[in-house]
Amino acid sequence: MEATIEVTGLRKRFGETLALDGMSFTVRPGQVTGFVGPNGAGKSTTMRVVLGLDAADEGQALIGGQPYASLRTPLRHVGALLDAGALQPSRTARNHLLWLAHSQGLGSRRVDEVLELVGLRSAAKRKAGGFSLGMRRRLGIAAALLGDPPVLMLDEPFNGLDPEGIVWIRGFLRSLAAEGRAVLVSSHLMSELQDTAGHLVVVGRGRVVADAGVAELIAAASNGRVTLRTPARPEAMRVLASAGATVTVTDRDTLTVSGLAAEHIVGLLSGQVIPFSEVAAHRATLEEAYLELTRDAVEFRGTPR
Amino acid sequence: MTPYRSQAPAGRDGFAQLLHAEWTKLRTVRGWMIGTALAALLIAGLGTLTASGSYSSCMKGSAEVPCPAPVLGPGGEAVRDRFYFVHQPLNGDGTITVRVSSMTGQIRKPDVTPGVRNVVSGVVPWAKAGVMIKKSTRQGDPYAAVMVTGSHGTRMQHNFTEDVAGRPGGVSPQSPRWLRLTRLGDTITGSESPDGRQWIEVGTARLDGLPAQVRIGLFAASPGDVTVSSNTLGGTTSASRFTEATAVMDQVSVRGAGTGGTWKIDDIGVTTGLDGVTPHHPGRLARSGDTFTVTGVGDIAPVTEEGGIERTLTGAMVALIAVIVVAVLFVTAEYRRQLIRTTLLAAPRRGRVLAAKAVVIGAVTFVAALAAAAVTLPVARRIYQGNGIYFLPVGTLTELRVIVGVAAVLAVSAVLALALGVLFRRSAMAVIAAIVAVLVPYVLATASLLPESVSDWLLRITPAAGFAIQQSVTEYPQVISHYAPVAGYYPLPPWAGFAVLCGYAALALALAARRLRRSDV
Structure with missing residues (x-):
């Protein structure tokens, strides 16, 4: 079986709300794919559909080319961590894993292995209800x-x-991705995925707004923007605007200019003898790229004062 | 990059793995195992406690004595064997013929004036008089008899439980009836005739191991008049009042070795009054030449009132609550914590998950209840007997049915409760629904609160019908009794009632499977 997740044209409606609106993307092996978007963008719903827990109204989701429901011993094909709190509090960590193992025809040796792997060996005989959130997460990953x-x-x-x-x-x-696994990790905070994800699927309002490598995404978000520092802000704005640029004031003495290359800006300002102290190509952070992409997709936003 | 391949050993994906997983789930939550053990303990504890706290004594004269063990018939069942017998010995084959020309009697009705006996003339439907061959005069010994009855025509009865109808109609001096009983080896044939010449066979009875010498003669008996009255709540109470029947028999002819001597009389099974000497409601014989006027009290029939061995297992009703709670929680706990998602991730074929859960909760409940019932029934029965309380004895197969049946009712109720848990997804609602479906109709029907027709219907159409499987007592058409749920008689036969419960469980499971398959979790 190929280590992929393929999601094609998923649509799902919960009453009045369109939760998924043509969600499509592919997760490939060997890297961590970040699945990001604001709350309510459809990340969890997509995962539940992929895992056969929710039924989509339209579209299909395949794991290694097969629908989840057709997988035999599915835990050997896909591991999922949805809600770390999905535990019977009075059952011990080891017993929680034991029934799962039995359902796949696996024995208790594998249970002890994964407990060791996530560092829960010493807590194996404790009731899961007493676990901290971090320990529950580890148990879920186990x-x-x-x-x-x-x-x-x-x-x-x-x-x-x-x-x-x-x-x-x-x-x-x-390290799991480095072993050749396909790893899909959802988050509503891009910063959590910085330095982890090699690829990003950015979603908003039930659909994919960007599906690219991290480097690509940052370049796209930075594209054509120049930061200009000048003590003569109004003059600079007038000159650049009349040359066709879009100018945004970002600080008392800082402008962000798009639509003009840096050399061109230097030429224009020098020609009009407008002083400036810095001209730099803008490099976006991942966070900025994300905010840019999802600006229209945020369901609930605080009103700016 | 080479795609990753699972290093985990290739597991099997069978139903057995699901069963194993569900069993592991059940046994690793201590509360559920305690609940199941509690159910077993309630059956055993309530059974033995109730037995220890129950006591019955009998009066012999003015003295209180332990109650005697019930008289047993040849088939091992408890019997009533009380009648007036006018008899001779018979060695080997022989025959007796009489003409019955009258049957009258008295019935005591409820007192109109308190303390004043209100006795009216009349015969009860199963008052009986005729001729009998009986192994001896000992109560419970094998017999065969042909008789006229109060309102059920001629009958041939033997060994208490067997009854064959002859011609209908009563007797009077204008239309008497001849009765004949013939012994040939172990086979006894009963015949009747309207004129003493044309004989019609009523039936034959085989009394195995009948000795050469038996008793042959005339008898009369009259069972108590059973009345059932409604109480203020809509339930009922039953009473049985004194009656006696008097039959006039003449043209008596007895043939066979050993006959022809004097007639002996025995008031079989008569009890004594407070002084310990005077017979209580004695029968009598008035003889005038060839005419015998025999008056008898009592009945020759199986006992139907004393209650069956299932009364040792009434703790199962309380245990049912524990069983329902565990079965409901077994699935609703998963909904509450969304653990159901993990379950369905491990086994995406949802119908199989439900089936595995049902098998596990049903089997675990069955085993626990079976162990408890198998121990409790004999132990509690022994305690009851020590305290002077005897249940109607039954055969081994019936006893097994009662033990296995109680366990099966609990197991199937657990499956029903589980299915309701899937349907409601909420513990409290599912527990209440299961109790309302199974336990409430049973309690209402058997607590003498409702009119009997309502009780009967409750035990026909609700899941409580399943309790019929524990009925060990038998309804006899030839015995008038209070055959009602309150007395342990169910309107449906044991397996039919159990099938109703199973039907409800199957329906609930099907609905639960539908809901589980169709909805997002």
């Missing part, structure tokens, strides 16, 4: 790894974790 699957899907695995936990999951996900 469950996802039980069948040693080539495809992993994790829904908001960083949410609410302390920095130590975030660092651990990042490293863990990178």
